[in-house]
Amino acid sequence: MTLFLQLGFQGIALGLVYGLIALGFVIMFKGSHTFNFAHGQFVAIGAYVVLVLLPRMPYVLAFIGAVAITVGLALVVERLLIRGLIGRSVTVVVLATLGISTMLHNAVLMVWGVGSHDSVGPVGAGTTKVGSVVLPNSALATVAVSVVVLAAVAWFFQRTRHGLALRATASSQEAALAQGIDVGRMFALSWALAAFLAVTASIFLASFPRVVSPSIGDLALIAIPAIVIGGMDSLMGAVVGGLVVGLTQVLGSNYLSDIGGGRLHEVLPYVLMLLVLLVRPYGLFGSRSIERV
């Protein structure tokens, strides 16, 4: 039971990180109808920028610097490369983001090489004992920060005028324009928000395992089954989907380690994703109309 609780907490922590990344995908998808395959590279770049800044300044400043740089990059990519494609077929936009992803990935390799570096998590390797359960401090920090960030995002969408304007743009661009909302700025805002979530996720993703390497960008693509499970257009679904994937991976890696050479947990999220696609194509929380896209 103790082991289960420990693993469960780890799974929730990892799941929340996936949830933050998945949420970014969904916000961009809803805001600008773009499925951005380059989002994983924003996660990687965020982690590397923290890595570079960390020796020169306090942690909070390094994080803020990484957010500023990654958000700036996302805004440039959206404005110069994506904006002009909005309204074109989904395939065109997806292929463009795949191209951008490859470019960014190689840029990371050129600048920082293929090697891996130490974790950029905000807390060290210590553990905290709660009853008989031993919890890593990194997982505790992940859960605490993720919950605060997710609550802030929920507040933003439910209670602020920019959040409302983003929801309006996602619902109907024509009606949003008629309210005087600059839809182009809303596309930019959705990308900026997604990039902020990517950097937040990146500092914690680097705690599972505790390294920063170019493969972080690919690791972030595990958010895709999370989104499909939760529903492409549901913010809530992204977080729940992330939790499902995180728990599946952590529990699977332990309890199913005798099967398939211990690699089964890497496949399980995709198996779940395919099952959901077969039974409920719009995901657990998605709106039904999404299946027509």
Place this chain on the structure above:
Amino acid sequence: MSAALFEVEDLTLSFAGVRALDGVDFTIDEGELFAVIGPNGAGKSTLFNCISGIYRPESGSIKFGGRQLLGSAPHRIASAGIARTFQNVDVFPAMTVEECLLLARHQHLRSGPVASMVRWGRSAREERAALRKVTEVADRLGLGGLLQSTVGTLPHGIQKRVELARSLCMEPRLLLLDEPVAGMNHEETAEMAATLSEVNSDLGVTMLLVEHDMSMVMGISHRVCVLDFGRRIALDTPANVVRDEAVIDAYLGGAL
């Protein structure tokens, strides 16, 4: 010549060689309730889309308060003080009525994305003022009790009313109404006509109404412009328009 609030001059636009609008002219005075009618394909919707910045006409001009509107992006036209409703209601179905109306205050608010998350100082004052306006408009349109309802769950007639309320929350100087009673039954139509008339006279909102429903238009409009095949065939008071030979021949047929 006194400066009208809204001036359309020689507006022309063709689609695949067909003239959807052919030299259309009219002016609307401050406070007027002005209607544009015509059969299907007369060019009403095209005219509407030119004014709201969705279509770009080939020639002509559209001036609002003396300023040229052509070439402005739709959201700039809205911010300039022109609100609109849609023929097939375009509300935000997943929002509550209150959220939907608050959104119309967006362009009047100044606080940035981060400041609006922290309700403090100006952003808090702005939000309170916006909420007051929303409540006032909702009460006027009989939506006061529905502020917390989800728009998508309300009946069609009420959604049309929400859409009207949303456009009024923008405090527009000109309100464009695209078939405000489309799909409504007699009772709802009469109610909507009364509301529009009341909003026009009490709040002094200038209105441009595009409509199919003849009796409704004739009952509330100050002046009526009749389009047929993209051309203006009449522009007069409702009483004179129904007697106009050209209108009866070319468009109303023997119906009146």
